[in-house]
Amino acid sequence: MQNYIAGRWYDEDDSLISALITGVLNGESVYEVVRTYNGLPFAFRKHFDRLKRSAALMSMEVPFTCKELNSIILEGIDKNRPSPSGDLRIRIVLFGNGENVLPAVIYALLPSVSKDIYELGVKIAISPYTKPSGAIVDPRLKIPGASWNIRTRKNLGDNYDMIILNEKGNVCEGSFSNVFLVKDGRVITPDIGSGVLPGITRDNLIGLCRSIEINVVERPVAAWEMFSADELFLTHTSVGIVPIRKLEEKILIEDFTDGMTRLLLDNFEDYIMTEDSNWSGL
């Protein structure tokens, strides 16, 4: 792979970022992860806007316009795409360095998703780590050093992800995903006030529900509600919708041939591929 770092392309083995950069030394950095579909960066404008907001919350400026960053991303896709059908996961990191901001764009193959995930669902649990209140860390900030996410990921065991609660003990999100409940035909997800990262897949899922007239509610969600839900699923960029079979030791659902999660899975790709806001605004 070829990676873009502070104005130059490097072979993967030479992509070493100097430890002298302030952002590396003191954690002054923000990031985004973008994926491609058929070689095109998905929802790039939305990722760029979220990156810009994270950067602003760290008093950093993004050293590109959306269009400039998009052309670097496209150049790297051209250099790194393994085959016409291969897709990539692209991590964009901004490091603060005094008055400057140094960008790095790191390419990797998009891991292939086992069909079992969609057909059998995954196991999740509740994380022992809590996301700090918005008064301490702005929940919209996407930063590499979020200890509650890092520690949750290190302790996953046989769980796909773990649900992190907020400072009130309500449901917040996974360490790399947003969470949705299905109850009595409604789709429910913690609202932005619950401290969630405004996930781009979450946003698309809400849009999909509205487009097919499924009642979708954003509100505070108590942790016990997950145990009485009819269905649960996660959303995140690289996989989309992830059905949940088991929460802690409780089996929720064993058969994903019908139900709300199946309906949403069946319609998701069509929705995101045709929803204009995922492909415009560059």
Ligand code: PLP
């Ligand atoms: N919540 C957290 C803490 C995340 O790190 C992520 C993705 O990395 C998400 C939610 C899902 O966001 P998206 O759908 O934009 O990938």
